[in-house]
Amino acid sequence: MGLLRYTLWRLAQSIPVLIGIITITFFLANQIPGDPVEIMLGPTPAQAQVEAIQARYGLDRPAHERFLTYLSGVATGDLGHSIYYDRPVLEMILLRLPVTLYLTVSAFLFAIVTAIPLGVISAKRRNKPADHVSRIVSLIGVSTPSFWIGLMLIIIFAFYLGWFPARGLPLPWADPADIRGAETQLQVIRTSLHHLAMPMIALGTLQMAQITRIERSSMVESLQGEYVKLARAYGVSESKIVRKHAFQVAQLPVITIIGLGLSTALGGAVLTETVFEIQGMGRLIITAINNQDYELIMGTTFMFGVAFVVGVIVTDVAYAYIDPRVAYGDE
Amino acid sequence: MATEPDPQTDTTADGSESGAGEVEARVGLRYTLKQVKRDTTALMGIYTVGFVTLIAVLAAIDYYLLDYAVAEMFWYSPVQDPDEVQRLLPPVGMENQFGAGVIEHPMGTDHRGRDIFVRLFYGTRIAITVGFMATGIGLVGGTLIGAVSGYYGGWIDDVLQRITETVYAIPFLVLVIAFMTAFGRDLTFAMIGVGITSIPVFNRLIRSRVVSIREEDYIEAARAAGVKDRNIILRHIIPNSFAPVLVQATLQIGVSILIVAGLSFLGFGAQPPTPSWGQMLSASRNYMLPAPTFSLWPGMAILVTVIGFNILGDGLQDALDPRINN
Numbered sequence: 185m186g187l188l189r190y191t192l193w194r195l196a197q198s199i200p201v202l203i204g205i206i207t208i209t210f211f212l213a214n215q216i217p218g219d220p221v222e223i224m225l226g227p228t229p230a231q232a233q234v235e236a237i238q239a240r241y242g243l244d245r246p247a248h249e250r251f252l253t254y255l256s257g258v259a260t261g262d263l264g265h266s267i268y269y270d271r272p273v274l275e276m277i278l279l280r281l282p283v284t285l286y287l288t289v290s291a292f293l294f295a296i297v298t299a300i301p302l303g304v305i306s307a308k309r310r311n312k313p314a315d316h317v318s319r320i321v322s323l324i325g326v327s328t329p330s331f332w333i334g335l336m337l338i339i340i341f342a343f344y345l346g347w348f349p350a351r352g353l354p355l356p357w358a359d360p361a362d363i364r365g366a367e368t369q370l371q372v373i374r375t376s377l378h379h380l381a382m383p384m385i386a387l388g389t390l391q392m393a394q395i396t397r398i399e400r401s402s403m404v405e406s407l408q409g410e411y412v413k414l415a416r417a418y419g420v421s422e423s424k425i426v427r428k429h430a431f432q433v434a435q436l437p438v439i440t441i442i443g444l445g446l447s448t449a450l451g452g453a454v455l456t457e458t459v460f461e462i463q464g465m466g467r468l469i470i471t472a473i474n475n476q477d478y479e480l481i482m483g484t485t486f487m488f489g490v491a492f493v494v495g496v497i498v499t500d501v502a503y504a505y506i507d508p509r510v511a512y513g514d515e
Numbered sequence: 516m517a518t519e520p521d522p523q524t525d526t527t528a529d530g531s532e533s534g535a536g537e538v539e540a541r542v543g544l545r546y547t548l549k550q551v552k553r554d555t556t557a558l559m560g561i562y563t564v565g566f567v568t569l570i571a572v573l574a575a576i577d578y579y580l581l582d583y584a585v586a587e588m589f590w591y592s593p594v595q596d597p598d599e600v601q602r603l604l605p606p607v608g609m610e611n612q613f614g615a616g617v618i619e620h621p622m623g624t625d626h627r628g629r630d631i632f633v634r635l636f637y638g639t640r641i642a643i644t645v646g647f648m649a650t651g652i653g654l655v656g657g658t659l660i661g662a663v664s665g666y667y668g669g670w671i672d673d674v675l676q677r678i679t680e681t682v683y684a685i686p687f688l689v690l691v692i693a694f695m696t697a698f699g700r701d702l703t704f705a706m707i708g709v710g711i712t713s714i715p716v717f718n719r720l721i722r723s724r725v726v727s728i729r730e731e732d733y734i735e736a737a738r739a740a741g742v743k744d745r746n747i748i749l750r751h752i753i754p755n756s757f758a759p760v761l762v763q764a765t766l767q768i769g770v771s772i773l774i775v776a777g778l779s780f781l782g783f784g785a786q787p788p789t790p791s792w793g794q795m796l797s798a799s800r801n802y803m804l805p806a807p808t809f810s811l812w813p814g815m816a817i818l819v820t821v822i823g824f825n826i827l828g829d830g831l832q833d834a835l836d837p838r839i840n841n
Binding site: 205207208209213214215216326327328330331338446448452454458459492 | 677678680681682683684685686687688689690692693694696697698769773774776777780781793796799800803804807810811813814817818821822825826
């Protein structure tokens, strides 16, 4: 029961944070220079048109009133209307969010799958050549701009070798009719993975490097624990000690760093989507900003916040699942 | 107090040599520098950071005081389009569809015929400035909020921590983009925006230090002696948190340089023709096929600079951690 209660408690805790996010985005959107009416209607609109627009978007009312309207709108799932796309903001977000989540989650999977063996080997062979290689790789990983990795991958693997496509990211569950050169769902999945490889690596490298560093130091510490000494004294084989005794304990800091890395990864998705011309949330917010589409700017910023908050809750619950003391300790 | 000298007095007392029989203290700036000197990686970090900073200072002098006079005298102007335009020349010795590179352009030329090397050189100014300024803003803001929050506790702590948590809850690149849309797209707001997003990092660090230091005997003593809260925070608590903050700040400079490069890549930050690395990468995107090396150089510059700060940070961390050295 502890875990469920803990989850609910964490969800309830996130409500003030979400209201805070809305406040910040509303405040920022209010500061954007330029008259929204003029942007919508041009420099010399008819008076009737101006009033109609002002009434529709509530621009004739004071800011705090509009804020409360917006807040209650968000609570009921109404994020406003995108002027640029002439569609509800929520509809645009629901169209683009899966692409960004697909990219980000894949990037994390790539990062975890490569980083954990690297970190474990590094810790096991501390100060040996394998450790040095792994540390240099992770040092370069944390120091390289993700968008530059993307550019280099495009130049090498798309332009020179022609192995991977340079732009776009179709979803694996897309309708085969919409994807060029695909007839069955299986081919759609193949095309999708083919497109995914390079942006996933570009976005995941930083996470990979960070997780490797944490995994290494955490494993080094765990391998010095009393229980490991005891297992050694009992004659348990070294590989079994690493797999069974040291590994699980060492994963707690790793989960924390994954949760915190989400913020970087979601921000990095904006850059990765720009490099690979992927139509996700990142491109949506840039389009919204370039077209001064206020409600779309607020909606996308808010949604990035929600994605991060949800991600952190998921990692917190995972943490509590592995280490039950967390769920029972916080009452 | 005897086993842990105040780092503030320790940093200023560089000249005075301690007694021969005295045990060396394992904290303070002098001890740290000694440890850093022993560590080759940290030394490499110091040299890299020093080298890049020196370039940035030279570029800044030439830009602010001489309006690129030195650049034009010895090389090419980093901002003016040349009279005799040779677009997208490859680096020396390499050949592409526009022919072989010439020796005056060791890294080739960009899409407007400007020398890439000179633009990289002058782009260092922007990278180093934003790195230090943004981190400085985050450091000062985060230290103050963290110290006040941790020292007073109670509702002040609650309010301040909820606010920084909320700032932290928006992915920081998105937050800075929204911030710059609202206030301005130029470099100043990029620095302020990145600085604000790094406040939570320093806040968390300082607050946890303060909460543990608050109960120390010498703080108790200072309070009993009637020292004002403000002075306790500024004179005792903040200097005592110096070590981890220094490490975090060094690493944060690298992070800030990466974020600002990303912002420039998206068109938020230094505006053309001012040379900045992110903006050069952004321009190079359209010429990846005819001039692939155009994209290579600015990325390498960012990589080398950020690696410098990262290994310096790691080296400092090892040097400042008494558990590691024995």
